[in-house]
Amino acid sequence: MALKGSQVAEHADAESCWGKAYDVTEFLPDHPGGQGVILKYAGRDATRAFDPVHPPDTLGKYLDASKHLGPVDMATVAAEAGEDDPDEAERRERLARRPLLSQCYNLFDFEAVARRVMKRAAWAYYSSAADDEMTMRENHGALHRVWFRPRVLVDVEKVDFSTTMLGAKCSAPFYVTATALGKLGHPEGEVVLTRAARSHDVIQMIPTLASCSFDDIVDARRGGQVQWLQLYVNKDRDVTRRIVRHAEARGCRGLFITVDAPQLGRREKDMRSKFTDGGSHVQAGQDTDTSQGAARAISSFIDPSLSWADVPWFRSITAMPIVLKGVQRVEDVLRAVDAGVQGVVLSNHGGRQLDFARSGIEVLAETMPVLRERGLDRGFDVFVDGGFRRASDILKALCLGATGVGIGRPFLYAMSAYGQDGVERAMQLLKDEMEMNMRLIGCASVGDLHPGLVDARGLFVHSNPTPVDALSSTVYDPLVVPPQRPKAAKL
Ligand SMILES: Cc1cc2nc3c(=O)[nH]c(=O)nc-3n(C[C@H](O)[C@H](O)[C@H](O)COP(=O)(O)O)c2cc1C
Structure with missing residues (x-):
């Protein structure tokens, strides 16, 4: 009853x-x-x-x-407490007047809109990074230190940027990387990303900490659509084995073990948003856990004792290709090769873990010459993520030797602001930029990209930037993000 x-x-x-x-x-x-x-x-x-x-x-x-x-x-049952956020009515108003999707021309535009229209706690969780957020900003900033050396007079009438990752064909050299808690941004959560990825034949990495169940995300797949599993390793290895075997049985084509999170980083934007949320409503005499934020609250099961010694066990429980996600130095890439895994993701978790970790693109530039010199660059996939916002960013990584590039926040922001249509447009914009930039650097296919097409010497320089040229920057008319529409306009 x-x-x-x-x-x-x-x-x-x-x-x-x-x-x-x-x-x-x-x-x-x-x-x-x-x-x-x-x-x-x-x-x-x-x-x-x-x-x-x-x-x-x-x-x-x-x-x-x-x-x-x-x-x-x-x-x-008594209804849930009303919205706690006094700004909620204003947020809904901003949502109603957000720019038309067609006014978003690049991935930063989605971020600008998402910031205006997302709930405070959701924005804080997605946008936050560790400590002073230096690594998060460095991730994108480092890409500014790589410049092209384009070829001219190459026939680029037809450009093909399809590629292969872990043996699976895909339409473009980027993938949807794993990001937790999709329902914070959209009521349907990660399945929105699955559907958009399907429309564009882009690979999706499913997060352990998804808001949707793993099976719902797999059920949303169609045809030969490729999905990988991102794994946070549970202290209880029986649980881990069950998750991995289930993913394999359900057709996942890669196991990405996150290795940069023995403890979750301290993300203050996230923590502050939770402080307001819990602080004012707690019953008398009860401790509020104000120190956590969404990130830490959901991650206490992760095993901090995970080590290289566990890798053979993973190889024994699955036939899926295994990739270590979050490798940050060439020495560990070489260890991964020795351990017999099929690849690595050079990543600092979007700057959400160790602040002052180097950017993935810098670690890539450190890694690939060593792999090439030892003849280890073939049959071992090197992925990279963190701060990639333009197809030119992605092309820089491919030139340096990456197999593919993970995109995190931009697809979350596109989903939060415009749902599936937004994610599809974000992917289309990247593809349009990709075609144009491939032409402009003189390459008709991904196989034509090579290190000689970029100057990455500046990547390893960590000194402060040249002082701002105040006079010319005052005169410079900056690019703008799409404006809100007037109050009366209907969606
Ligand atoms: C909101 C959010 C949640 C994330 N959740 C996970 C996760 O559960 N597991 C994981 O391995 N990485 C996670 N990441 C890291 C991403 O997989 C990826 O490394 C990072 O987002 C790439 O940087 P970008 O956001 O600048 O593209 C998360 C990142 C964000 C922004």
């Missing part, structure tokens, strides 16, 4: 607390996000707060069956 809302509401304190139809009383002290946030929603429908930050099978996995109390008659 379904429980009544009044029965649920009776249990809204730390003595006896039911979350919907689950008794979470004993779980309260163990909740990675702190007990304050559970108590805040106790006795009410907390679905909207719960869903974006917990994959659907969370309660099944982590709460003993005896605490599953059965269905609640939702018609009788």
